[in-house]
Amino acid sequence: MRLLRSTDLALRVLMRLAVTGDPNPTTRDVATAMDVPYTHAAKVVAELQHMGLLTARRGRGGGLGLTEEGRTASVGALVRAFEGEGDVVDCEGTVGSAPCPLSSACRLRGALRRAQEAFYATLDPVTVADIVADPTGPLLLGISPRP
Template sequence: MRLLRSTDLALRLLMRLAATPDPNPTTRDVAAAMDVPYTHAAKVVAELQHMGLLTARRGRGGGLALTEKGRTASVGELVRTFEGEGDVVDCEGTATTAACPLSPACRLRGALRQAQEAFYASLDPLTIADLTTDPTGPLLLTISKRP
């Protein structure tokens, strides 16, 4: 299974905020340190803010801050939210492609859905705080791109 780039960025961004000693880095600072486009980071920040996992303030003294909910958020729930409710495979077809002829009696789709849920379930007990305990948190800060 492959994660969307936005899911990967959301996880790394939250981990970075949990590990950083810098109080309230800006979205631009975090995007530069993680070597990702600012526009992508801004979209992910907006979604994480909407979820209540971080706060973002503009202006002097502003920046990003991880909320308590962000520290204790389930990694599995975060991945589910960013990945969406879709199936691993698309069996329905579109305007240009036909639906799979096996759809009425297919066992693969159910097996893949079960495997996907097992993947998420294995991430459910993990929190962002769990992912940034030593030695990961300090190491995370050393591998950042330097301006």
């Protein structure tokens, strides 16, 4: 299973905010530190803010901050939210393509669905705080550019 870039970026933004030595970095600071386009980072930050996982304040003294909910957020729930509900494969067909001729008797779709749920179930008990615990947190600080 491959995560969307937005999911990967959301996880990295939360991890960065969880260990940052820079109080209240801006979205631009985070985008620069992660070497991603500002527009992509801004979309992800807006979604994380909407989810209540971080705060974003504009102007002097503004910046991004991780909420307590963001620190204790389930990685599985976060990945589900960004990846969306849906199957690993598109058996119904998309616009312009026919549905799979095996769909009425296919066992692959069910197996893939179970594997996907096992993937999420493994991530559900893991929190953002867990993924930045030693040795990851200090390493993240060491590779983050200094303000």
